[in-house]
Amino acid sequence: MTPDLLIDRARHRRISRVWTTKMACPLRGKSFRCFIVTRRSFMASHATGDGGIPPRDAAKRGLTRIMTLGGAYGTRNYTVKDLLDQKGQKVLVETATFSPEEAAAAEKAGIDTMKVRFDPSHPDLAVAIRKAAPNTFMAFSVPLVAAASEVDAVRLAYDAMALGADAIMCQWSPRFVSAAAEGGVPVQGHAGLVPRKSTWTGGLKAVGKTLEEAMWVYREIKALEDAGAYAVEVEVIPEKLLAEISKRTTLLTSSIGAGSGGDIQFLFAEDILGNNPPPYPRHSKQYRQLYKMKQEMQAERVAGFREFIDDVQQGRFPEPAHVVDAPDDLIETFTHTVDRVE
Structure with missing residues (x-):
């Protein structure tokens, strides 16, 4: 079978x-x-627990009761409609987390929305991050090259949604975006500097500093709008350009390196927390220096092992407090017995 x-x-x-x-x-x-x-039944989703109907007092905790596209009940801080209703009213805050610990911390801090990388061949990390922040609106970022057709795009989008995603984020063409959107999947596109497509825009640098480029960015965003996307990540374009484009699209614009003119302000968790060594992206800001802390912790590990080695070699370890004493007569009797047997 x-x-x-x-x-x-x-x-x-x-x-x-x-x-x-x-x-x-x-x-x-x-x-x-x-x-x-x-x-197929997804009522007991990986993301939302046992699939039980959420309590009716969710609203008192600032949450909305939802059912995922995969069929699991849950609660979220925002729905797609809620997010769209915020356009022009409030700047939302978004991050991309890379571990369950980061996701849990971001949710506890009050982040509005999250993204997480989704590897369809190894989905466990995305599932763990989803479970760590069960109440936060979360988009799974799907691989660009994993879909070679509209059917592939829909299948990949559904795989993400079945695991508890509230939306997908992609670098797909409007044709693929349209296929997923027609299937009921909330889709966030990508415009401006799209790193994986940067060969078309001259490399990893700002886009939109000429009229030709500015019009190209605008047309890309409008094409995503026409395809049925609900949002677009706009990366490294001039701040004033994004402000004007944002006024002229119904999409939620998520700014990363594009200034304060968007509807959402987005930074990666690894940049916010300083997880990596310098240099950092110009548009990012490090609010913590976890890489430095990790280096200090590693240095402390090395120092601890060295002190242990030295203590053993110099006879300083173990000390009397670290050993178990036995009565003198026990040892005397033991040695006498052993020697007699041998």
């Missing part, structure tokens, strides 16, 4: 799991292939 996936391509909707097996026909004595279809 082999599993396969049945997809309603007309609506790009994952509908069931199909098992096939060969069975004997009682009338003709011939074998035939039988399709056994079972409805």
Whole structure:
């Protein structure tokens, strides 16, 4: 018996799991292939626990009761509608976390939205991060080269949503974005400097400093809007340009290195926390120096091992406080007994 996936391509909707097996026909004595279809259930999602309906007092805690596209109940600080309602009203704060510890800290600090990298071949980290921040609106960033067609894009988007994502973030073309959006997936696109496509814009540098480039960025964003995206990450373009574009699109604009003119201010957790050694991106700010702290901790580890080695070699360890004493008569009796036996 082999599993396969049945997809309603007309609506790009994952509908069931199909098992096939060969069975004997009682009338003709011939074998035939039988399709056994079972409805997939995601009610007990990896992301949201046992799938129980959230308590009705969620609103008192500033949360909204939701059901994920994968079919699991949960609570979130924002829905897509909530986020869109904030456009032009409030600047939201977003980060991308790379560990469950970072995600839990970001949620506790009150971050509005998060992104997490989603590797479809190894989804465990994304699932763990989702579980660490169960109440925060979270977009899974899907790999650019993992989808080679609209069907691939929808399948990949659904895989992310089934694990508890509230949206996906991608660098796809409007055609792929449209396919996922038509399937009901909230999609955030990417415009301006898209590092993985930077060969088209002259490398890892600012985009939009000429009229031609500015118009290109604007058209890219409008194309994503027409494709059905709800948001766009806009990277390293002039601040005033983003402010003007943001006024002219219904998309939520998430600014990273593009100044304060967007609807969302976005920085990676590794930059906020100073996880890596310098140099840092020009547009980033380090609010903590965890790399320095980790280096100091490593130096302390080395020093501790060296002191241990030295103490042993110099006879300073173990000390009397570290050993177990035995009565003198026990040792005397023990040695006498052992010597007699031998």
